Amino acid sequence: MNEFVEWIKSQTKPLIITGIIIFVALFIIFVTNFFIKRFLKRHKRKRAITVARLLQNIVRYTVVILGGIAIIGAWGVDVKPILAGAGIVGIALGLGAQTLIRDVLAGISIVIENHYDVDDVVEIKGFKGRVIEIGLRSTRIQGWRGDVKIIANGDITEVINFSKNPTIGVVEFEVGKQESLERVLKILEERIVELKDVFPQIIEGPTVAGVTKMGPTSVTVRITVKTVSEEHYAVERGIYKFAKNLFEEYGIKEPRQRLVIESDQRNS
Numbered sequence: 386m387n388e389f390v391e392w393i394k395s396q397t398k399p400l401i402i403t404g405i406i407i408f409v410a411l412f413i414i415f416v417t418n419f420f421i422k423r424f425l426k427r428h429k430r431k432r433a434i435t436v437a438r439l440l441q442n443i444v445r446y447t448v449v450i451l452g453g454i455a456i457i458g459a460w461g462v463d464v465k466p467i468l469a470g471a472g473i474v475g476i477a478l479g480l481g482a483q484t485l486i487r488d489v490l491a492g493i494s495i496v497i498e499n500h501y502d503v504d505d506v507v508e509i510k511g512f513k514g515r516v517i518e519i520g521l522r523s524t525r526i527q528g529w530r531g532d533v534k535i536i537a538n539g540d541i542t543e544v545i546n547f548s549k550n551p552t553i554g555v556v557e558f559e560v561g562k563q564e565s566l567e568r569v570l571k572i573l574e575e576r577i578v579e580l581k582d583v584f585p586q587i588i589e590g591p592t593v594a595g596v597t598k599m600g601p602t603s604v605t606v607r608i609t610v611k612t613v614s615e616e617h618y619a620v621e622r623g624i625y626k627f628a629k630n631l632f633e634e635y636g637i638k639e640p641r642q643r644l645v646i647e648s649d650q651r652n653s
Contacts, residue, residue, distance in 0.1 A: 402459040410452040417444045431502035431548075435519055438503065439496050442521045484539060488522040491538035495519065500541075505548035506615045509536055513547075547615050551588050554610045554617030556624045559603040561638040566596065566604060572635055577608065577627070584623055586616040591624060603640035 421441045425434055496519060501507050505516050507526065514528040524541065526534050560569050573593045581587050589611035598605035608628075612620050631637075 399459045399461070403456050406452050406455050406459065410448045413448050414445055417441060431504045434504070435496055435502040439492070439519060439521070446521060484537075485522065487539035488537050491541065492519065492521045492523075495524070495538060495541065500544050501546050501548070505546055507547065508545040509541055509543075512536075513545075550614065551611050552614050552617045554612055554621045554624075556591075556608045556610075556621050556628075557597060557605050558625065558628055559600070559605050559640050560632075561640045562600075562602050562604055564604075564637055569606065569637055570595070572631065572637075573606070573608070573628070576631055577624075580610075580620070580623060580627060584612075584620050586613045587620060588612055591620075600640070 418441065421437050424437050495501070501516055501519075503516050503519060506514070507516055509524070509526065512526060512528065512534045514526040514532075514534065516524060517527050517533070518525040521538075523535050523537050526536065528534070560566075570593055577591045577593060580591055587610055591608050591610040594607040594609050596604055597607045608624055610617065610620055610624065632639075
């Protein structure tokens with residue numbers, strides 16, 4: 386115990402410096418997080434959120450690395466080679482940190498080249514979901530069931546971004562062939578515009594595209610609508626419901642089912 390106390394007394398200066406460095410590092414991180422949160426409350430654009438969170442990560446990593454180097458120096462280790470760059474690069478490569486460097490560079494490239502932003506809906510490596518975080522090392526994507534997939538930025542080579550452009554919704558339903566096609570299309574064209582007041586995410590339409598297919602007892606009618614990116618699902622469901630109620634109101638019939646019975650009768 387006495388030896389430990391003596392060691393503490395002999396190392397008072399580096400211990401105090403270490404404490405100060407840790408305090409300053411935590412203070413810088415706290416202040417950065419505080420201003421980033423205030424910035425995010427004022428700016429709701431996805432691009433601004435993405436860049437702000439990336440800067441937050443960069444500051445955190447930089448403070449931790451420089452703080453670690455300063456603490457090492459406080460304990461008498463020569464940090465000049467590390468500060469010169471050659472030392473830290475050699476150590477990183479020696480520890481197999483090529484993957485780390487690749488992921489960090491890829492993360493910066495993703496944000497600078499604007500491949501996708503936070504809150505975009507993307508598909509990466511067969512997984513589709515909403516981007517909830519873009520870090521220096523990895524990207525987090527949340528699927529529609531709530532499951533979160535973490536993908537290393539260096540492994541992201543192909544991305545399908547569904548949020549860059551508006552989405553086209555397509556609805557098709559069958560109408561009985563006995564119905565007047567002109568009457569059905571006219572009713573739809575006159576009434577379908579009512580959905581604009583129901584769904585604010587509609588940018589253009591809905592538009593009655595016309596007949597796309599004819600069957601033995603039915604005619605297939607298509608309706609298209611342009612919505613805010615990835616907001617077409619609710620609109621499509623609304624169109625189906627609206628069309629059903631509309632057909633009931635005007636007495637428009639569904640296709641009749643046909644039952645064909647073949648009989649093989651042999652003369653005795």
